[in-house]
Each structure stands twice: as C-alpha cells, then as structure tokens.
Amino acid sequence: MYRYDQYDQSIVDARVEEFRDQVARRLSGALTEDQFKPLRLMNGLYLQLHAYMLRVAVPYGTLNGRQMRMLASIARKYDRGYGHFTTRQNIQFNWIELADTPDILADLSTVEMHAIQTSGNCIRNISSDQFAGAAADEVTDPRPWAELLRQWSSFHPEFTYLPRKFKFAVIASDEDRAAMRLHDIGIRIVERDGEHGARIFAGGGMGRTPMVSHEIKEFVPLSDLLPYLEACLRVYNRYGRRDNMYKARIKILVNDLGAEEYARQVEEEFAGLKALDLDPPKAEFDRISAYFAPPAFETSLSDDIDRRDPDFAVWLDQNVRTHKQPGYAIATISLKPVGGIPGDATAEQMEVMAALAERYSFDELRVTHSQNVVLPHVRKADLYAVWQTLREAGLAEANLDLISDIIACPGLDYCSLANARSIPVAQKIATRFADQKRQKELGELKLKISGCINACGHHHAGHIGILGVDRKGTENYQLLLGGSGAEDVSLAKITGPGFDEDGIVDAIEKVTDLYLEQRTEGERFVDTYRRIGMPAFKEAIYG
Amino acid sequence: MADLLHYREDGPHEEPAVTLDAFLDQSNATAVRLESDEDARALLPYLDRLTLIEISFPTFKDGRGYSAARILREAGYIGELRAQGDVLVDQIPLMRRCGFDSFHPQAEVDRKALAAALERQEYVYQRAADARQPVWKLRHG
Incomplete structure (x- = not known):
C-alpha cells in the first residue's frame, strides 16, 4: 500500500500545526464558533448532539495493522473505547473533546493518517472497491488512480469552497462494490487497445434528490485524467447552484443542463487546461503504482479447505469470496452482530483485526462502504485459524450481504x-x-x-x-x-x-x-x- | 473596510474599479470589478489594458472567485488581481495560489495569523497560478 515520503509527511504535519493554532485561537476566544466552524469542518470535526465527532480519513478504505492499532489507541485514549466505520470507508469517533483534537491529529500523523477534507464543501475522501488488488474481476488495481486523485485533491486551491461537498469513487471491475454510480463523479478504469483509462460518470448522488449518474466520457487516458477532472470541477464550481444548499450538488447542475451540455462545457474547459500542461508526468503514476504491487503471494498452494466444523463452514460460505490468486481468499469481517450497532468496533476488536492482518493478510485491511472490514489476502489454509480468532472477539457473524448486514x-x-x-x-x-x-x-x-x-x-x-x-x-x-x-x-x-x-x-x-x-x-x-x-x-x- | 494587503512589486492601483457592465459599455477604464456571478471570460479581450481586476467575495463560502482568478491568470493577465469582501485569514494562502496578489477584506485580518498561514505549507500537491513547484516536480525533476 501507499507510504508517505518526506513531502506527504510534511504536508500532513503542517496541517496538524495549523489546526493546533486554530483550536488555540478558538479556545482563547479569538475565533468565534461561526469563524471556527469552516476550519474545523475542513479537519473532519463536527459538533454533534452531545459532543464533538472526529471523522478520520481512510483513503480508499485501505489501512495496515499499525494504523488500525492507532485507531484503537485513539478510541481508548480520547473516546469511550470504540469507533464507528462509515459508508465513506472512514472511521468516526463520537465522544471527542475539542482541546484533544490537535493531539489526536498528531497521533494519526505518526502512522500516515489524517482527517483532512473528511467534511466541508470540498473533495472528500476518495472511495474505492474494498476488494481492490484481490478481486478476480478487476482489469487493474484502482487504488493507484485513487491515490493520484487523493494527492491532486488535497488542499486544491481552486476547489476548497465548492457549492457543496464532492465525492469520487474509483472502481476497476464489472461488479460495482463501491456504489460508484451514486457519486458526484464515478470512475471506472477500463482497458482500450491495451491501455488503461477512465470511464467517467457525473451527477450521481443520494440525499434529498437521489440521482444515478450519467456517463459523460467513454475513455480518458491517464495523461488527460487530472485536467479532465479539473475541468469537471471548474464547471461545477462556477455554475453549481449556491442559492439553496439542497440544490447545490453537481447532480442538480448536470440534471438542469443535461448531461450532454455539461459534458460539452467540460470538454471546452478541458481543452484550455490540457494546453497548460500543469500535470504530473507518467513517472509519478508509476511511482505510486509501485506501492500497490501485488504482495509476495505463495504459488502452488492448495485450494482445499477443511469444512468439518459446521459453524466455520457457514461463515466460509457467507463471508469469504474468490481471490484472483489460487490458494488465497478474501474474508470479510462483519461488524454487524445481531443486536449490535452497525459499523461499530471496540478498541480490542480493532487490535484483533490488526493482528490478523499482520499475521495472515500481508498487513492489509480494508474498510467497506457497507461498514465492514476486509482481510483481502488470506491463504485458504489459514481461514479456519482466522475464523477461530474472530469468533473469540465477537467478529465472526456470518451475514455478509444478508438482511442483518445493515x-x-x-x-x-x-x-x-x-x-x-x-x-x-x-x-x-x-x-x-x-x-x-x-x-x-x-x-x-x-x-x-x-x-x-x-x-x-x-x-x-x-x-x-x-x-x-x-x-x-x-x-x-x-x-x-x-x-x-x-x-x-x-x-x-x-x-x-x-x-x-x-x-x-x-x-x-x-x-x-x-x-x-x-x-x-x-x-x-x-x-x-x-x-x-x-x-x-x-x-x-x-x- | 480593513487595510489593503498587497503582494506586488508595483504599488496598489488607486482608481476605483467600475462594474463589468460599465466597463463593457464604454470604456477606457483600467480597473474593473467582477461580482461573484459574473463571467471572468467577458474580460479576456481586454486584459492588456487592465491594471486592476477586483473580484467580489460576498461570503467566504462563495468559491467562484477562485476559478475566476485562475481563468484570468491562465489567459495571461499580469495586472493586479484583488479579492474583496468576506476574505478570511485561512483562505488567503489558497487565493494566493489561484493568482490573487492583493486583498481587501471587509474585516481586519490578524497579521500574525496571516503570516503564519502563508508560511505554513512548505509543499503543495498541484501546479496552480503561482510559481510554487508541486511535489511531483520535486520528486521527478
């Protein structure tokens, strides 16, 4: 998975210091709540019914054991011992003290995490397929594309005060596990003449006026992707409605203009932006992609699984999916125990998931938009041991995609x-x-x-x-x-x-x-x- | 109205800016003011003779001016580009990146907080209207 270099780390650290300064100005009274609100929202901090809520970004839902352990530590140290995984593949802590938030962000930055742009009228966390890199039906791993978008959208100077929030999803499979068509912009990576490119859908969303997105471009090659998206955002930033927050999402603009007219305006803007040559070279995409190279899968493993334990067999049939690599499987950990709170996990459960990832899944975990957690690369021979550990931790509910997986x-x-x-x-x-x-x-x-x-x-x-x-x-x-x-x-x-x-x-x-x-x-x-x-x-x- | 903040070698343009309509009607004015819902591209034929374009921010949430500024800079405008209105300290670094080089906020700006905000991010991810090199350029030369 992606690792920060000195630049990524410096940007996140500077943000922590900025927020520390803003919180200090708020606590001293130099900033009113009204003035502070847009600043805290840019850092994922909401004022809820009973307390502050902090939403931490999990870019495209991917995290490692060390990061999950840090989430557990935050839950224990600053919250009430649990956290809530969200439909944007993020995690929320519901009982936070304002004065603690700079320290929480500082803790997160030690494991390459942050809460940047998890709220506010800006480009939010880029979501993706939780089976990326493991799914048998993908044309490529969509996460390098998502990481490219993460960097491009972070502190984007032009698009931080959009008419409304803006959500991207990137997938690369026939099966859509990320609700891609219900995003402001949905991207499906496809292959054409041996080259990967982006099929672009715009104007989807839920909220008060749900709409399915429209295809606006069949194929955008990698070299055109950022200027094309910049054009999409610029047309929206200039012409999206600002008179009524309930009509301010891009879906309303696309619907009012018609998808064809919106696409035409984007093309016009794109032609100008492309000519400016503002975008990273292919070498940057290649650098990012190298972090997402497949892990060192063992070859010639057996596909046999011992199904003698009937309870295990039930979980296996329900929560385990086909992996692209023979001998491996994708296991989904349900956070939907009967009678529990969907998406909640205790600090102890987070630590169990972290340990399982480290031991059995090449140190990778994924958060799903359905509020579950995935171990993406488990040897079939290890599934029984994984299940036994999950069962002890109250995490072995066998209900993936069933009625109680709410x-x-x-x-x-x-x-x-x-x-x-x-x-x-x-x-x-x-x-x-x-x-x-x-x-x-x-x-x-x-x-x-x-x-x-x-x-x-x-x-x-x-x-x-x-x-x-x-x-x-x-x-x-x-x-x-x-x-x-x-x-x-x-x-x-x-x-x-x-x-x-x-x-x-x-x-x-x-x-x-x-x-x-x-x-x-x-x-x-x-x-x-x-x-x-x-x-x-x-x-x-x-x- | 608070003090003008100015980041140009030349001094601030002193003549009052005329409205876009007035400018397009006549005019030999060299300073024009754009409301947030007006199209910056209407000015593109005249950029050579303009020395000040003032862009209005009726509320800090209205981000249209960021796009207007970039459009003007992308088209080659080199005169003063001023953000006027509900302009907040923590927005000025982003506005600088979009090409604004003077600011006329309606409320007094905390100069110390502003200096800190402008210094804070050593690195940026994107190329924009300022001269800063994005991290991909630093990574790959």
Whole structure:
C-alpha cells in the first residue's frame, strides 16, 4: 500500500500545526464558533448532539495493522473505547473533546493518517472497491488512480469552497462494490487497445434528490485524467447552484443542463487546461503504482479447505469470496452482530483485526462502504485459524450481504441533523431475522437505514430502504423497495404511508414473506421486486 | 473596510474599479470589478489594458472567485488581481495560489495569523497560478 515520503509527511504535519493554532485561537476566544466552524469542518470535526465527532480519513478504505492499532489507541485514549466505520470507508469517533483534537491529529500523523477534507464543501475522501488488488474481476488495481486523485485533491486551491461537498469513487471491475454510480463523479478504469483509462460518470448522488449518474466520457487516458477532472470541477464550481444548499450538488447542475451540455462545457474547459500542461508526468503514476504491487503471494498452494466444523463452514460460505490468486481468499469481517450497532468496533476488536492482518493478510485491511472490514489476502489454509480468532472477539457473524448486514447512519442517537433514530431499528430488524437459516433462505438482501432525508444510510440504494422522518413530533419510518448501489444500480421507491418502530419491522417481514412465496429459481429479493412490481408488495403490506 | 494587503512589486492601483457592465459599455477604464456571478471570460479581450481586476467575495463560502482568478491568470493577465469582501485569514494562502496578489477584506485580518498561514505549507500537491513547484516536480525533476 501507499507510504508517505518526506513531502506527504510534511504536508500532513503542517496541517496538524495549523489546526493546533486554530483550536488555540478558538479556545482563547479569538475565533468565534461561526469563524471556527469552516476550519474545523475542513479537519473532519463536527459538533454533534452531545459532543464533538472526529471523522478520520481512510483513503480508499485501505489501512495496515499499525494504523488500525492507532485507531484503537485513539478510541481508548480520547473516546469511550470504540469507533464507528462509515459508508465513506472512514472511521468516526463520537465522544471527542475539542482541546484533544490537535493531539489526536498528531497521533494519526505518526502512522500516515489524517482527517483532512473528511467534511466541508470540498473533495472528500476518495472511495474505492474494498476488494481492490484481490478481486478476480478487476482489469487493474484502482487504488493507484485513487491515490493520484487523493494527492491532486488535497488542499486544491481552486476547489476548497465548492457549492457543496464532492465525492469520487474509483472502481476497476464489472461488479460495482463501491456504489460508484451514486457519486458526484464515478470512475471506472477500463482497458482500450491495451491501455488503461477512465470511464467517467457525473451527477450521481443520494440525499434529498437521489440521482444515478450519467456517463459523460467513454475513455480518458491517464495523461488527460487530472485536467479532465479539473475541468469537471471548474464547471461545477462556477455554475453549481449556491442559492439553496439542497440544490447545490453537481447532480442538480448536470440534471438542469443535461448531461450532454455539461459534458460539452467540460470538454471546452478541458481543452484550455490540457494546453497548460500543469500535470504530473507518467513517472509519478508509476511511482505510486509501485506501492500497490501485488504482495509476495505463495504459488502452488492448495485450494482445499477443511469444512468439518459446521459453524466455520457457514461463515466460509457467507463471508469469504474468490481471490484472483489460487490458494488465497478474501474474508470479510462483519461488524454487524445481531443486536449490535452497525459499523461499530471496540478498541480490542480493532487490535484483533490488526493482528490478523499482520499475521495472515500481508498487513492489509480494508474498510467497506457497507461498514465492514476486509482481510483481502488470506491463504485458504489459514481461514479456519482466522475464523477461530474472530469468533473469540465477537467478529465472526456470518451475514455478509444478508438482511442483518445493515447499513445504518448514526441517526438521532448522535446526529444533530437526524429526525429519527436508526440504530434501534437496525437492532430490531437484525433480532427479528437473527436465525441464520432464515437469513440464508432470504439470500442477498441489502437493507439500508437513514435517520433523515440526507440519506447517509443509503436508503435509496437499498433492496429494502428505510427512511426515518419526524411526523408531528414522533419518529416515523417509511419503507422503500427496489434500490441498488451495485452494477444493477437503481433508486428505491416509497411503498406508502410510514410505520412506527415495531410496524416497520412487521412490514419488512411481510415483504420478505411475499418474496419467498413469489420468487423463481435463483431470484434475489430485488429481482422478484423488479419482476412483479410495487403493487403486489403494497398489497402485502397495506392490503 | 480593513487595510489593503498587497503582494506586488508595483504599488496598489488607486482608481476605483467600475462594474463589468460599465466597463463593457464604454470604456477606457483600467480597473474593473467582477461580482461573484459574473463571467471572468467577458474580460479576456481586454486584459492588456487592465491594471486592476477586483473580484467580489460576498461570503467566504462563495468559491467562484477562485476559478475566476485562475481563468484570468491562465489567459495571461499580469495586472493586479484583488479579492474583496468576506476574505478570511485561512483562505488567503489558497487565493494566493489561484493568482490573487492583493486583498481587501471587509474585516481586519490578524497579521500574525496571516503570516503564519502563508508560511505554513512548505509543499503543495498541484501546479496552480503561482510559481510554487508541486511535489511531483520535486520528486521527478
């Protein structure tokens, strides 16, 4: 994985000192909260309902054991002994003291981490495929491209006060594990005539006005990528709406102009920028790529796995995926224990994951946008030992992509924007469907919960989505069906009137019962929904 | 209005800037003011005879002026480029990178904090409108 050189380290260290100075000015009263707010937000520090929340960047979701141990140490030293992995592959600490934040950032910089641009109206953490470098279906590892974008977007002088936040995702596979089409700009690395380049999609997003992105360019060669993206951002920075923050994302601009007209304006801007020759040479991409060279995989390993322990076999079938290298596998550690808080991990669990990565996965971990953690390169022969350790740590839930593998935002338990709680609903659903056989019978079912229309819990992209709203002072939950953030991207639709907390769990049981009754061979929940349509589901729920 | 901050060899341009409409209507004015929603490219035919372009920042959150500045510098404008309005200390280093070389903030700027902010980052990742070399240039020559 990428390692800082003296320049990267110097930039992050300077940022720590800058923030130390800003916090000191705030604590002394030289800065008002209003003046301080944009500065703290550029460092991922939010003021939530009960305390400050610090969001730490995990670029494209990749981290090593030492970095994970540092997150554990921060959880223990400055928080309440746990952290929360997010849908942008980052981690949040929810109980932070303002005065501690410069020290936390200083601790992070010792392991090449930071909280730069994890909030604010700037280019956010670049997300990517959690199976990058391991997936059998990728044309190349997308992370060198993501790292190139990380550096280009860090403290970009022109794009730090955009109309609104800006999210990139980069993938390089047929399967979309990063919700690429629901990003402000989504990039898919493809191959043409033996050369890799970027297929560019713009104007996707969730929030109050969910939209699937439009393809604006079929192939951008590496040498044109940064000027092309600079052009995309410049058109947005100049013409994105600034009169209404709810209409300020690029999706509104692309929709208002039409994707073709937006693409034409980008081309025009690109022609000017390209001619200026402002961009790094190929040697810089090659330097970055060298850090992502495949680890020293052993060859001629056996693909056999001893399945005699039935509990292990269940986990193996559910949480382990095919690796490109024979003899290896990709193992996903579920952070969704039944009754737990989706995405939370304790300091001790983080240390267990760090130790497993160091011992069994070439010292690499990945955070997924579904709020789980991946050991990307495990020898098949080691899977049983890995599973035993995970089980002791309460991390061996065998529910990847099943109904209890729920994405949920922090909701009204933490968030100052939320209208309703998300966590208790997630817990009730997971508890209702706790039986492993029943979950397995329901198959792939992506359930996503947001506590308000800002959609941090990706409810628009759920096969089943839940949106918490405030109805005359009481929490009310709307049910949505038919969304997907994957390669079969689609936006979920609201079924009808909402429910209370228990009612929504009952409604989910009704729609899953209907699915079991109606499905044909091999159909997932979302396939059946697409085939038979909303009316049948409405009838089952409200009829 | 606070003091003018000026980072040019020549002195600040003293004549008042005219609006873009007034400039395009007449004019032999040499100083023009762009509101944040006005198109900097309207000035491209006249860059040779302009000595001051003032760009308005009605609120610090309105970042359109950063793009306007780069567009003017990319087109070869070498006169004074002034940021006026809600311009905050911690924004000035970024504005310098986009080509601004004078600042007329509406509120007084803490000079000590500004000096520290301008010195703080020894390295930058991108080439922009200033003369700073990006780290990739330092890495590869």
